[in-house]
Amino acid sequence: MPEYSISWNVEIDADTPVHAAFAALALQRDPTSWATVFTVHTDDGDVVVDLNPHQPGPPRLSGPWTLTA
Template identity: 50%
Template sequence: MRWEIDLEAGDSVGAARKALAIQRDPGSWATVFTVQGEHQGAARVATVDLDPEGLDLSGTGTPEVELTG
């Protein structure tokens, strides 16, 4: 498993530090993720929205999943 984020930084260490700060931020509202992997031998990509209603930032509600690939 790999977590990726697009951001701007002066170098790779700075980018890693920014990403770590975002990942650990308890106030983060990131709830939509692109998940890449294999399912039954085929490459799959899923977009998972853990809070499609915008009501529960904990991510424990009913997710919305869109498969591609």
């Protein structure tokens, strides 16, 4: 199974970098947030994936998951 690097970008106005990081974390953890656009880095290049809840997508995925930082 291939391994992918995923990034999520958001632009946030904040007083300090730490405040910006906390604001981004709050967006990610907000259960009502649909911050749904990710960049998936592959060996063949980058792919932008929008997981908009109103767009059709693959069947629900199941684990196990391997998360690396």
